[in-house]
Amino acid sequence: MARKELTIWRVIWRRFLAFVRAAGTRAAFNALFGFLTFALVLVIDLVANSLKTLQGSTLEVVRTLLLILGLFFSSRAITPFIIRYRDLSRSVGKPESSLIPVKVLRWFVVSLAIGCLLSFLPYLFTLSLGPNNEPKNPNTVTSIDIMGAIWLVGFAVLFVGFVRFLFLWQRTAELRRRIMIWLVPIALFGIMQYLLKMHVFVENTITLITLYSLRSLVIFTTLFLWFRIPWMPHVSRTEKNRILTYSALSAILSLTAFILYLNMATLERYAVILHAMLTISLLGLTSYFGLIFFNALFTLSSTELVERRAAEVQSLTKLTRFSSDVLTSELLLDIPKLADQITSLAREATKSDCAWLELHMKPTFGTEISNGSIYHSYDSIPAAIAERITNEISPFMRARDKIEGTLAEELEKTRRPVLLTTGSFIDSNWDENGSVDGPTQLSSLIAVPLLHKDELRGALYIAKEREYGFDNEDVMVLTAFSDIASLALDTARLLTDSIEKQKFDGELRAARAMQKSLLPSRVPDIPGFEVSAISIPAYEVGGDYYDFSKLWDGSPLIVIGDVSGKGISASIFMAETKGIVQALAPMMMSIREVFIGTNDAIMQNLGLQGFRRSFVTLAALSFKGNAIKYARAGHTPLLIVSPTGQYDYVQPKGMGIGFVGKKIFDDVLEEKEILVESGETIIIFSDGITEIRNAQEDELGYIRFxxxxxxxxxxxxxxxxxxRILRDVLMYAGAASFTDDATFVVIRRL
Amino acid sequence: MQLPIPSQFTATEAEAPTAGITLIELSGQLDAHTAPDFERFLEERVRNEKKAKLILDFSALGYISSAGLGVLMGLIEEVRAQSGDMKLIKVPEKIYHVLDLLGFPIVFEVLPNLDDALVSFSKVK
Structure with a gap:
């Protein structure tokens, strides 16, 4: 029973200890303990004040120890709120290290200013002090203690801020050791002052010299310990200007605070040792900020170099990232886009005013870029100026017209980068009409060749307005970049070639299959008529089709169509058209209505599906008894051949589908009734037939057909x-192959 | 400035007869292969200046396929939306026939020669 109780008490005790330990790490509890300590000092002071007997050095020692404890608690309490990392870091786009000093110094300016203001606290209270600054009444004791507590907390803020500032760059045991070393003369000074006050030492020349030596020692340790400021080399020029301002202000403010507090009787009265340490560390801070100021001042000249290095590293990083990005991206499939990208990147990475690129294109299979053409890409420079600099003026004569070789010729000849830094390529005079907008002067230029196995594939140019805008290192950076760019361009070229070939083969197969599947497998029965149809796809599939359907009243319908363009997109467009016609026909009374509906539908879809440049031509025949109606929407006319051998082309008006909106289309479209005698033959066909060519490049044409x-x-x-018709057409073409689908439908009246 | 095009098609920007009007001479075969280049060429001109006034000289054009026609049709709306225009001149008979089949003359002004086109442009002003 007794043992059990004991365990409970032990548990409670352990819990209590754990609670205190955990509480010690929390700001609120630290603040509470700090407050309690200061309150305890106040109580002691009040008691001592009322009981005159309670005086002497023992009391002073107890008070001092309590105050140090209070300082400790308040320091821990404020630590989480002083120079918080999350307030310092992550300003978008700027390196963390270079912004922090500015922010911290600004913080010191504010804190020190508040510290200076706090030295005027005694004027807010009516203090009655004796000849030795001893308080005469309890009210004065309370006032002094409250002020003292405020000052000590202020001191804690500064101290914690200073340590944090130091720890921002290095968190090493070395630094901790240095701070300890720094504190030694400060502590010594405090103890010295204390002993003097307690009259352990007599105030004489020796003690005075010792005190001044200790003061100087604080300054010297400060300078010695933190002479090298680790972040200074990383600071940019504009930030350095701000650092100069803030550090000067901080130094002045801490010196002011030092002077203001130096002879502060109330504080000295409150805690001699702390007063001494506070004032002397203000002196230390003064020297530290002074150090920063002069360090910043003396390194100002080297800042530009640092910035240049940083910029170079940045541009190299950018370029490296570019090369890894580009080698996996779809940019490789789009050479012009890739070239544009390279140009603008070259300009950005070298911080130039403008850049341009010339790219001699090798013929690539099936691409839009064709044999021997030159692709140009310009960034921030009009083509006219770039052209002039590259091809019209001599690089060594500048601004004047060509006398010797041009820049392009120079590159062609030497295959080496050209760096020009003086004179001007263009000045305000060259463009007398003022017809070209753009830079009015360009004085520095680098031109690097883009080489592929010693073959000149193009050139990259960057230029700046000012003279001496580039140096040899820029040439190296740009050369390195141009190597990467050449590699990317070559890869792109190879890739485009092989993909195009593959795509082409695949596309062809798919398009053929699709086209075949879209053609009706058998011809319809139309009473009184015979029908036969044939379609031959060209090597590169086009978009011909024919189809059979019925109108609303059941009259048979024959449709022939030709979609613009070639390849898979044409096949899809054809399928779409066929679908629309198929869907519309059974709901419509006439071909005209079918075509109008088709045009409406396709015009609506064109924008959506990216067939903006596509259109389709249709022609259709409808049969009702012996009456045949015919309409064409942009399609080739209809051929009627009589049994006697007379022929006629019938061409009612009608625009292609997908060209124009409803209003014009509907207005123009005609539907014609044609009279067909027994034995007469009607042929509807695609332009692939009449445009077929023989070896002499002669089209077959309407008459021959x-x-x-x-x-x-x-x-x-x-x-x-x-x-037979097909055979004769093919015979005419001879060895020449079809370049377009050839489709025709033959209808003969029985 | 010349747009180099493979095989047999070129589009050349000729001396501007009147300020603000661009004369483009087409020659060769405007087919599915050359149409994309031609499209880029034209788009550049249309995008570069608002109110593009283009005269396309067809006299040396041997052949135009549906893809080539698509380029013209596709761009005319854009040009007109910017209150510019595109006019065709000296269209060979064979090509005119193709244009006629598709209803081009309803949308485009097809004129016999440059002077007519210039007069026609000046009238619009």
């Missing part, structure tokens, strides 16, 4: 007739 059709009348079977 009609003649072929007329000759084919010999065949009585419609299928054979179709085959």
């Amino acid at each position: 009609a003649e072929i059709a007329r000759a084919a009348l010999e065949e009585t079977d419609i299928q054979k007739m179709t085959d």
Whole structure:
């Protein structure tokens, strides 16, 4: 029973200890303990004041120890709020290290200013002091103690701030040791003053000299310990200006505070040792800020160098990142875009005013960039100026017209970078009409060749307005960059080639399959007529199609269409068109209505699906009894051949589908009734037929096609007739291959 | 300034006959292969200046395919939206036939020669 109780008490005791330990790390508890300590000192002082007997050195020792404890607690309490890392860091786009000193110094300026103001606290109270500055009444004791507590907390703030400032750059045991060393003369000075006050020493010349030596020692240790300011080399010029201002202000303010507090009787009365330490550390701070000021001042001249280095490192990093980015990105598939990217990056990385690039394109398979062309890319410079500098004026004569070689020729000849830093390439005079906007003067320039296995593939130029804007290191950076750029461009070129080839093969197969699947497998039965159709895809698939359908009243419909463009996109467009026509026809009374509906639908879809430059031509025939109606939307006309061999092309008005909006399209579109006698043949066809060429590049044309059709009348079977027409067309083309689909539908009235 | 184009098509910006009007001479074959280059060439001119007034000289053009026509049709709206215009001159008969089939003359002004086109532009002003 007794043992159990004991355990409970032990548990409670342990809990209490743990609680105190945890509380010690929390600001609120530290503040509370600090407050309690200061309050305790106040109580002691009040008691001592009322009981005159309670005086002497023992009391002073107890008070001092308590005050040091109070200082300790208040320091810990404020630590989390002084120079917080999250307030300092992460200003977007600026390196962390270079901004922090500015912010911290600003903080010191503010804190020290407040510290100076606090020295005027005694004027707020009515103090009645004796000849030795001893308080005469309890009220004065309370006032002094409150002020003393405020000053001590202020001191704690400064001290913690200073230590934090030092710890921002190095968190090493070495630094801790240095701070300890720094504190030694301060502590010594405090103890010395204390002993003097307690009359342990007599105030004589020796003690005075010792005191002054200790003061100087604080200054010297400060200078010695922190002579090297680790962050100073990383600070940029503009920040250095701010640092100069703030450190000067801080030094002046801490010196002011030192003078203001030096002979502060109330503080000395409150705590001699702390007063001494506070004042002397203010002196230390003065020398520290002075050190920063002069350090910043003397390193001002080297700042530009530092900035240049930083800029170079930055640009190299940028370039490296570029090379790794680009080698995995889709930029590699778009050479012009890649070239533009390279140009603007070169300008940015070298901080130039403008940049331009010339790229001799090798012929690539199937791309828009063609044989022997030169791709130009300009950044922040009009083409006219860049052209003039590259191709019209001599680099060594500047501003005047070509006398010897041009810059381009120079590069071609030497294959080496050119650096020019004086004179001017253009000045305000060269463009007398003032017709070209852009820089009015360019004086510094670097031109580097883009080489691929000793072959000149292009050149990269950067220029600045001012003279001596570049040096050899810039040339090196740009050369390194141009190597990466050349590599990227070569890779892009190879990749584009192989992908285009693959894509082309794949696309061709897919398009063929799609086209085939879209054509009807058999011809419809149209009472009183025979129908036969054929479509031959070109090597590069086009977008021909034909289809059979029915109108609202059941009358059969024959549609033929030709979609602009080639390849898979044309096939998709064709499928879309076919779908629309298929869907519309059974709801419409006439071809005209079908076409109008199709145009509406396609005009709406064009913007959406990126077929902006696409259109389709359609022609259709509808059959009702013996009456045939015909309309065409931009399509080739219809050919009628009579059994006697007379032929005629019928071409009612109608615009291509996908060109114009409803109003014009509807207005223009005509639907014609054509009379077809028994035995007469109608042929609707795509332009692939009439535009087919022979070896002499002569088109087949309408007349020859009609003649072929007329000759084919010999065949009585419609299928054979179709085959014969095709054969004759192919014979005309001879060895030349189709460049477009060839499609036609033959209809003969029985 | 010349746009170099493979095989057989070139588009050349000729001496401007009147300030603010651009004459472009086309020659060769404007087909599916050369159309994208031509499109870029034209787009550049349309984007570079608002109110682009373009006269396209077709006299040396041997062939125009649907893709080439698509380029013209696709751009005319943009040009007109910026209160510019595109006019075609000296269109060979064969090509005119193709244009006619598609209804181009309804949208584009197709004129016999440069003077007519200039007069036509000045009238609009």
